[in-house]
Every structure is written in C-alpha cells, then in structure tokens.
Amino acid sequence: MAVHTSQSVAKAAGDDVARGRSRGTGNPPPPSRLRRALSVHWYAWTMVAPVVLVIGVIIGYPLVRGVWLSLTDADERNVARSIGVNQMPATYEFVGADNYVDALTGTQFLGTLGWTLVWTVSCVSITFCLGMVLANMLNRRFAGRSAYRMALILPWAIPGFVSVFAWRFLYNEDRGLLNKILGGAGVDGVPWLNDPTWAKFSVIAVNVWLGVPFMMVALLGGLQSIPSEQYEAAEMDGATPWQRFRHITLPGLRPVSTTVILLSTIWTFNMFPVIFLLTRGGPGEATQILVTQAYKFSFEISPRDFAQSSTWGVLILVLLMLFAVVYRRVLRTQGDNW
Amino acid sequence: MRRGITATALVAALALAATACGGDDKPEGGKSSGELSGTVTWWDTSTVGSEDKVFKKLAEGFEKKHPKVDVKYVNVPFGEAQNKFKNAAQAGAGAPDVIRSEVAWTPEFADLGYLAPLDGTSALKDQDDFLKQAAASTKYKDKTYAVPQVIDSMGVFYNKKIFKEAGVEVPASIADLKTVSKKIKDKTGKTGLYLRGDDAYWFLSFLYGEGGDLVDAADKAVTVDKPQGVKAFEVVKDLVDSGAAKTDATDGWENMQSSFKDGKVAMMINGPWAVADTLAGAEFADKANLGIAPVPAGTAGHGAPQGGHNLAVYAGSENLDASYAFVEYMTSVETQAQTAGELNLLPTRTSAYAKQQAVDSEIVGFFKPVVETAVERPWIPETGSLFAPLVTEYTKVLTGQTTPEKAASATGDSYRKLLKGWK
Numbered sequence: 158m159a160v161h162t163s164q165s166v167a168k169a170a171g172d173d174v175a176r177g178r179s180r181g182t183g184n185p186p187p188p189s190r191l192r193r194a195l196s197v198h199w200y201a202w203t204m205v206a207p208v209v210l211v212i213g214v215i216i217g218y219p220l221v222r223g224v225w226l227s228l229t230d231a232d233e234r235n236v237a238r239s240i241g242v243n244q245m246p247a248t249y250e251f252v253g254a255d256n257y258v259d260a261l262t263g264t265q266f267l268g269t270l271g272w273t274l275v276w277t278v279s280c281v282s283i284t285f286c287l288g289m290v291l292a293n294m295l296n297r298r299f300a301g302r303s304a305y306r307m308a309l310i311l312p313w314a315i316p317g318f319v320s321v322f323a324w325r326f327l328y329n330e331d332r333g334l335l336n337k338i339l340g341g342a343g344v345d346g347v348p349w350l351n352d353p354t355w356a357k358f359s360v361i362a363v364n365v366w367l368g369v370p371f372m373m374v375a376l377l378g379g380l381q382s383i384p385s386e387q388y389e390a391a392e393m394d395g396a397t398p399w400q401r402f403r404h405i406t407l408p409g410l411r412p413v414s415t416t417v418i419l420l421s422t423i424w425t426f427n428m429f430p431v432i433f434l435l436t437r438g439g440p441g442e443a444t445q446i447l448v449t450q451a452y453k454f455s456f457e458i459s460p461r462d463f464a465q466s467s468t469w470g471v472l473i474l475v476l477l478m479l480f481a482v483v484y485r486r487v488l489r490t491q492g493d494n495w
Numbered sequence: 496m497r498r499g500i501t502a503t504a505l506v507a508a509l510a511l512a513a514t515a516c517g518g519d520d521k522p523e524g525g526k527s528s529g530e531l532s533g534t535v536t537w538w539d540t541s542t543v544g545s546e547d548k549v550f551k552k553l554a555e556g557f558e559k560k561h562p563k564v565d566v567k568y569v570n571v572p573f574g575e576a577q578n579k580f581k582n583a584a585q586a587g588a589g590a591p592d593v594i595r596s597e598v599a600w601t602p603e604f605a606d607l608g609y610l611a612p613l614d615g616t617s618a619l620k621d622q623d624d625f626l627k628q629a630a631a632s633t634k635y636k637d638k639t640y641a642v643p644q645v646i647d648s649m650g651v652f653y654n655k656k657i658f659k660e661a662g663v664e665v666p667a668s669i670a671d672l673k674t675v676s677k678k679i680k681d682k683t684g685k686t687g688l689y690l691r692g693d694d695a696y697w698f699l700s701f702l703y704g705e706g707g708d709l710v711d712a713a714d715k716a717v718t719v720d721k722p723q724g725v726k727a728f729e730v731v732k733d734l735v736d737s738g739a740a741k742t743d744a745t746d747g748w749e750n751m752q753s754s755f756k757d758g759k760v761a762m763m764i765n766g767p768w769a770v771a772d773t774l775a776g777a778e779f780a781d782k783a784n785l786g787i788a789p790v791p792a793g794t795a796g797h798g799a800p801q802g803g804h805n806l807a808v809y810a811g812s813e814n815l816d817a818s819y820a821f822v823e824y825m826t827s828v829e830t831q832a833q834t835a836g837e838l839n840l841l842p843t844r845t846s847a848y849a850k851q852q853a854v855d856s857e858i859v860g861f862f863k864p865v866v867e868t869a870v871e872r873p874w875i876p877e878t879g880s881l882f883a884p885l886v887t888e889y890t891k892v893l894t895g896q897t898t899p900e901k902a903a904s905a906t907g908d909s910y911r912k913l914l915k916g917w918k
Contacts, residue, residue, distance in 0.1 A: 330750075331753075351743055440890045457883060
C-alpha cells in the first residue's frame with residue numbers, strides 16, 4: 158500500500174516541479190534531493206519507520222555487536238559485569254582481524270566446515286529425493302490418501318526437541334528400541350551415537366526424518382499446480398512415465414524446488430537442535446557443526462570465549478550469504494527470473 | 496557496618512533458636528529487629544529422585560526456624576548448573592540467592608565476581624571445625640566465598656551377588672580388574688566395569704593412579720601430556736578395547752546407573768552422591784548386596800580425586816542476610832549428620848562424624864579414610880575449565896578417534912592456551 162501511494166504522489170509532485178520551472182517566475186531553486194525525497198515520500202517513510210526500528214533493534218544491534226566482538230579479545234572474564242556490589246568494567250581490547258586469521262588458518266574451523274558441508278549436502282539431497290518420491294506417490298488418488306498425508310506430516314507437527322529426544326532414546330545402545338529389535342533378529346547392537354561414523358549417520362537420519370514433511374508438502378503443492386493437460390498430451394505422444402517425470406514434472410516443479418532447496422540448505426547448515434540434543438557434537442567432536450561449535454565457545458567452555466564465538470558466527474553468515482548469491486547467479490544463468 | 500551488626504545478631508539469634516525457644520531475636524547491638532524475612536532461592540544440584548527429596552525437606556526446615564523466610568527450592572541438573580548460574584549471574588537476572596557450587600566451580604565463580612565474600616558474616620560458623628581439604632576450595636585470594644557442604648571421593652561400587660557367582664574378589668589393581676572382568680564375562684556373561692566415557696571426572700582416578708596430574712599449580716606447569724598422562728589414556732583405552740569395561744559417549748550417567756542397578760554390569764566407579772540412587776535399584780533391594788572398595792590402583796598406587804560441594808551466596812542477592820543464615824543452617828552439624836544418615840553423604844565438619852547417624856553409615860565409614868588420602872586439585876579459577884578440553888580428547892580416545900599420545904598432547908596444548916604463561 159505504502160509503495161503504491163508514494164509512487165502516485167511522486168508522479169504528481171514531479172509534474173508540479175516541471176510546471177513550476179517552465180513558468181520561470183523566479184521561484185526559489187528546487188529543494189535538495191533529500192528534502193524532496195522526504196517531502197514526497199514522508200508517508201511511506203512513516204509507515205515503514207516502526208519496522209525499520211524493530212529490525213534495527215532486534216537484528217541490527219546484535220549483528221553490529223557480534224561483528225565488533227569478533228574484532229576484540231572479549232571473554233567471560235573481561236566483559237563488563239555488575240553483580241550486586243561488585244562493579245567490573247570491561248577490559249577487553251580491539252585485536253583487529255586476529256580472530257579471523259586464527260580461525261581460517263587453524264585446523265578446527267576448516268575441519269568443522271568440512272563436516273558441516275557433508276552434513277548439509279547429504280541432508281538436503283536425501284530429504285529432497287525422499288520428499289519428491291513421497292509427493293509423487295501422494296499425488297495419485299488412492300484410498301486413505303489424506304490419512305497418509307497426515308501421518309507423513311506428523312514429524313513436522315511435533316516440536317523438534319521432543320522428536321529429537323525420542324530419537325535419542327531409540328538410539329540408546331543398551332536400552333534403546335532399535336538395538337532391542339536388532340537383538341531380537343540376532344544382530345549385534347549398533348553403537349548409534351557412540352561410534353563416530355555411526356553417530357554421523359544417526360544425526361543425518363534424524364534430520365532427514367524431520368525435514369521430509371516440509372519438502373513433501375512444498376513439492377506436493379508444486380505438483381498440483383502443473384496443468385494435467387501437459388501429462389495428457391505427453392501420454393498421447395507415447396511418453397513413458399519416466400519421460401513424463403523428467404520433462405514435465407521436474408521442469409514444472411522448478412520454481413518450488415529451487416526455493417525449498419535454498420531454504421533447506423540454510424536451515425540444515427544451521428540446524429542446531431538436532432546435533433546439540435542428540436550428540437552435543439560428540440563423540441569427541443565427530444558431529445560438531447559450525448553453529449554448535451560456536452555455541453560451545455560461547456556457553457560451554459570456560460572462560461567463555463565470546464570473541465571466537467562471534468568470529469565463527471560472522472563467518473557462518475558470510476558463507477551463507479555467499480551461497481545465496483552464487484545460487485541465485487547460477488539460477489539466473491539458467492533462465493530463472495529471480 | 497550495618498551488615499556486621501546484623502550478622503553477629505543473627506549468629507546469636509541462631510544459637511538461641513537452636514537451644515530451645517528462639518523467642519528472643521532482639522539483637523544485642525540494640526537494633527530494633529534481627530528477624531529474617533523475604534525469599535531465599537536455592538539451586539540444588541543433588542541427584543533427582545533420591546537426594547533431592549531429603550535436601551528439599553531440609554531446606555524447608557529453615558522456614559520453621561524463620562517463619563517469615565520463604566525458601567524456594569529449585570533442583571538444577573548438575574550437568575547444567577554451572578552454565579545456568581553463569582548465564583543468570585552475568586545477565587543480572589534470574590540467579591538464585593544460594594547455589595550449590597561444585598568445588599572446582601567455586602574459585603571460578605569467585606574470580607568472575609559472582610559470589611559474595613562470606614568472611615565476617617553469619618554464614619561462617621566454627622570455621623575450625625571444617626575438614627582442611629573441604630575448606631580449601633572455598634578460599635580465593637584470601638577471602639572465603641563458600642561454605643563446604645559435602646565432601647566426596649570415588650570408589651569401586653560392586654555387585655556382591657555377581658562377584659559370588661563368578662567366584663572373584665574385588666580387584667585391587669588395574670591388572671586385577673582386567674582378569675576379574677574376564678572371569679565375570681566368562682562365568683555370567685555380564686560386563687565387568689562400566690566406565691563413564693562422557694565425563695572426564697571419571698578419568699581422574701586412572702590419571703592419578705599412574706602418577707599423573709592435570710597441572711602442577713605450584714610449578715605453573717601443565718602435566719597432563721607427561722608420559723604418565725599418556726599412560727593413563729592407554730589404560731582406559733585398553734579397558735574398553737579389551738572388553739573389560741563398557742562405555743558410552745552420551746547419556747553416561749543414566750546408562751551407568753541403570754546398567755549397574757539392573758545387574759548388567761558388575762562394577763562401576765562412583766562416589767557417595769550415587770549411593771542413594773543405586774540403593775533404589777532392583778539389584779540392591781537388599782542393601783547388603785552393594786559393596787564399595789577403593790578404586791583399582793594404577794602402577795603408581797591408588798588415586799581417587801577429592802571432590803565435593805559448597806554452598807555459595809550470589810553477590811547480587813537481594814536478601815543477603817537470610818541467605819547467609821540459610822547457608823549456615825544447611826552446613827550445620829545437625830544438617831550434615833542428617834544427610835550422612837539418610838543419604839550416606841560425607842560431612843565436611845569434623846564434629847558431624849561423631850554423630851550417631853554418621854557413625855551408623857557404613858558408606859560414610861568407608862569413604863572417610865578415602866577422602867583423607869584423595870588427590871586434591873589446585874583451587875585456581877581455571878580448575879573448572881580443565882574438563883572441557885579433557886573430555887573431548889577422553890571420549891575421542893575411548894571411541895578410537897585418536898591415539899593416547901595425540902590426546903594427551905592436544906589436551907596439554909589447550910591447557911597452555913588457557914593458562915597463559917604456564918610451562
């Protein structure tokens with residue numbers, strides 16, 4: 158609404174100015190750009206002001222402060238504290254890009270980044286493939302379709318931490334249901350969360366389980382928007398089911414799938430609860446992703462290393478922004494209007 | 496000054512209250528009223544389901560002595576309490592008045608300025624009565640920041656029934672532990688030892704047993720990466736690899752307790768804090784089935800860590816006077832005797848050991864000499880920080896992700912980063 162109003166006002170105002178000039182009656186010189194923008198768009202600015210203010214407070218300030226902390230040596234012992242009668246001023250200092258140099262030249266950040274990428278790529282690709290299969294299956298008419306749809310959306314409807322805890326019980330090596338079932342079948346128990354490789358597998362499995370409903374629902378919506386005439390025409394031309402999928406369904410889903418892949422990548426990259434609640438990054442540091450490690454710096458080790466934690470946070474932000482830009486570029490070269 | 500007078504008045508009032516009537520709470524200093532009021536929030540970290548009930552009852556007993564005080568008992572899981580308290584204390588909101596602070600946390604909290612100094616307040620009473628080892632962790636830079644509540648060490652808990660079935664004796668050394676475990680496995684099919692793999696505190700008795708230590712505070716040197724440290728990592732790795740012990744990288748406490756309580760493992764290394772919970776298990780319906788012995792000796796001898804808990808007062812508390820009095824009450828001889836009797840926890844006051852309840856507890860009797868010879872950690876602010884790097888490497892060793900040598904040197908490196916300027 159606001160945008161619309163301002164545009165029409167701008168046009169009208171522009172006309173005024175033009176008329177004024179053409180008359181040449183010695184009016185004062187045209188107002189400066191800023192003043193004109195203000196006088197013309199004041200209504201729009203007033204309307205967006207609260208939003209700008211709120212965003213500034215809840216996103217802008219923490220972001221700026223995070224970037225600032227990453228350029229200092231702030232930790233738990235040198236930040237300002239005021240506890241009862243004890244007043245302790247801040248004594249941390251500006252250290253420039255030292256934290257970034259340390260992070261990018263050390264092995265810890267790069268090692269964690271490697272596993273974070275493996276985790277993101279495998280989670281997103283498996284979730285997408287499963288979601289696609291399920292969406293296609295549920296797009297057909299069959300008895301009890303809505304019941305199936307409901308059941309598949311269930312993981313999404315349960316609060317994340319509840320399902321992650323449920324999985325943690327299932328994975329328990331001695332008392333967990335999974336190993337009891339395996340034991341019943343005469344198979345040795347699997348150290349789901351105790352062996353580094355199995356732990357990696359286990360966290361990915363849980364994240365896929367949590368992520369499939371979203372993919373499925375989004376793709377199902379996309380499928381329903383593909384006109385059925387296309388399928389009918391293809392069938393007339395003798396296209397096989399695979400050809401129909403390859404040349405109608407996939408291109409038809411493109412706008413939806415590119416969006417969900419981007420979203421899912423960003424979410425998975427920063428999927429804190431699954432890792433934290435299942436393994437806390439363990440065993441050792443086998444399943445530690447960038448965000449859980451940043452959390453560890455800031456809340457679990459002592460003295461809490463706020464500087465390093467914010468450095469990692471800023472690096473995560475930069476990586477995701479780079480990803481979004483590159484992704485958009487690639488899509489644009491392929492003809493999507495993003 | 497005002498506080499000083501109130502403090503003395505409180506001590507006097509408490510002494511009177513303890514005798515009988517407690518009617519006269521008029522301070523000798525002539526101040527109008529020394530009666531305590533307001534709310535005291537206490538964060539307890541004792542084991543839920545067993546210890547917490549007793550502590551809650553005891554804490555509420557304070558209200559009987561001071562009817563105007565409202566004690567709010569909150570049980571915070573031990574594993575989370577350190578971080579929760581730091582979050583709340585730093586934010587200046589939501590922190591309790593009194594916290595049960597583990598011995599290694601106390602100097603750290605004090606260093607961060609979160610704790611109120613207790614010297615000259617009513618919280619400290621009969622200071623000479625406290626065991627020396629217990630009082631050591633409450634001092635930081637010549638001030639007292641906490642009052643010792645319980646003291647503990649570790650021992651081997653064993654299931655006598657399984658031992659009888661397998662025909663084995665309690666292992667005295669780690670070599671014995673391996674043969675005993677093997678016999679138990681052969682005869683009963685059960686695992687010998689449960690070794691917690693997700694908490695480095697359980698590694699300490701092996702480290703001390705090999706003659707190693709985390710750091711040497713007197714020398715300002717990191718010692719965990721010395722050959723003894725490497726040896727200790729080798730010992731625990733060998734115990735797990737050989738099948739003598741089983742471990743977990745997550746949920747260690749629950750898994751340890753339930754497998755021991757259900758008789759799936761014959762032994763665990765644990766401390767007095769686990770006794771009440773263990774005795775609630777199916778295998779220990781007959782309490783006599785639980786045996787406790789010193790931790791198996793390494794090549795350098797027995798070496799159990801000395802631990803315990805203190806009660807500390809948050810510096811930002813709005814009700815300091817009542818908090819001091821509460822701390823005094825919770826660490827008094829009577830309270831300690833009661834926890835010794837009901838929970839088999841070890842008192843920190845010498846005189847409490849003479850009380851009947853403490854004398855009657857076999858477990859207190861067993862742990863008393865163990866505590867006296869237990870290895871004390873240096874009470875520097877960083878002591879509480881030494882576990883985070885250690886547990887990562889410890890779990891890595893147990894799950895085969897690194898070698899003992901690499902683990903020891905990685906731990907040493909992070910300690911040197913933490914302790915600037917140490918060797």
